[in-house]
Amino acid sequence: MADIPSTARPRSSAARVCTILGFVFAVIAIFIAPPLFGILGVVLGIVGAVLGDKPLGWYAAAASVVGAILGLVLAAAVLGS
Numbered sequence: 001m002a003d004i005p006s007t008a009r010p011r012s013s014a015a016r017v018c019t020i021l022g023f024v025f026a027v028i029a030i031f032i033a034p035p036l037f038g039i040l041g042v043v044l045g046i047v048g049a050v051l052g053d054k055p056l057g058w059y060a061a062a063a064s065v066v067g068a069i070l071g072l073v074l075a076a077a078v079l080g081s
Contacts, residue, residue, distance in 0.1 A: 015051030018044045022060030026067035030074065038068025 025041030041064025049057025 012051055012053075015048045015053035015057065017048075018051065019048035019053045019057045019060045022048060022057070022064055026060065026063040029064060029067035030071045032071075034068040034071025034075065038064050038071070040064075041067065 022041045022045035025037045025044065029037035029041060042061045045057050045059070045061030045064055047057070048060060049055070051057075
């Protein structure tokens with residue numbers, strides 16, 4: 001059996017749920033309320049990573065930042081024209 005360092009947390013189903021919701025909110029942030037869903041996605045991604053779903057939790061947090069930025073740019077382009 002492999003030795004797990006004491007600092008590593010085993011992945012839980014709650015961590016996976018938070019990570020998946022982080023990715024979902026990243027996509028929603030592109031189209032609806034980018035600041036709100038972007039922040040929620042970042043928080044859920046970080047929570048997923050801290051609970052043990054690494055590196056996907058960090059990817060979800062980063063995707064939420066990108067989704068929020070894309071959503072703001074898209075909203076500015078649509079409302080500006």
